[in-house]
Amino acid sequence: MTKQEKFKFVEELTEKIKQNPSFYVIDMGGFSVSKTNEFRAKAFAANLQVQVAKNTLIKKALDASEVDYSEIYPALKETSALVFFTENFKAPAQLIKDFRKEGEKPALKAAYVEETFFVGDAHLATLISLKNKNELIGDVIALLQSPAKNVVSALLSGKNTVAGLVKALEERKQ
Numbered sequence: 001m002t003k004q005e006k007f008k009f010v011e012e013l014t015e016k017i018k019q020n021p022s023f024y025v026i027d028m029g030g031f032s033v034s035k036t037n038e039f040r041a042k043a044f045a046a047n048l049q050v051q052v053a054k055n056t057l058i059k060k061a062l063d064a065s066e067v068d069y070s071e072i073y074p075a076l077k078e079t080s081a082l083v084f085f086t087e088n089f090k091a092p093a094q095l096i097k098d099f100r101k102e103g104e105k106p107a108l109k110a111a112y113v114e115e116t117f118f119v120g121d122a123h124l125a126t127l128i129s130l131k132n133k134n135e136l137i138g139d140v141i142a143l144l145q146s147p148a149k150n151v152v153s154a155l156l157s158g159k160n161t162v163a164g165l166v167k168a169l170e171e172r173k174q
Contacts, residue, residue: 023111024096028079
């Protein structure tokens, strides 16, 4: 790759990072060509983009973007690939987990999801179990509605009892 080609590649990668600010950095070292193609095909089916690049070029692209990605830099060793997603941030983690059933790779080096850094393969289970913003908002709404629903249902279930109590009190006054 010539210097001009590297410069253009870094510009394109920087633009991709700006468009998809959440991504995973994975270790695909030791993969055969067929395994790499199989991983890419599964990623494509899951609506993910895989971009294999040299660590120095990845670092330059991260430096050129608007976010401080310095927490990821120590993970940029050996063979790296960036996995971009547009919708479901759990999809890359699930793909890695499913693909590992056949072997020990790919390994999660780092991830930047929802403005949070996850460095190290130990965070794979955490990323799979995380809830996105919409799921969290739904949980909060359900929690807020729960006490109101309990009060309304208690009042509705006891309407005969309340009516009977009022009638008994009226009869007592007479």
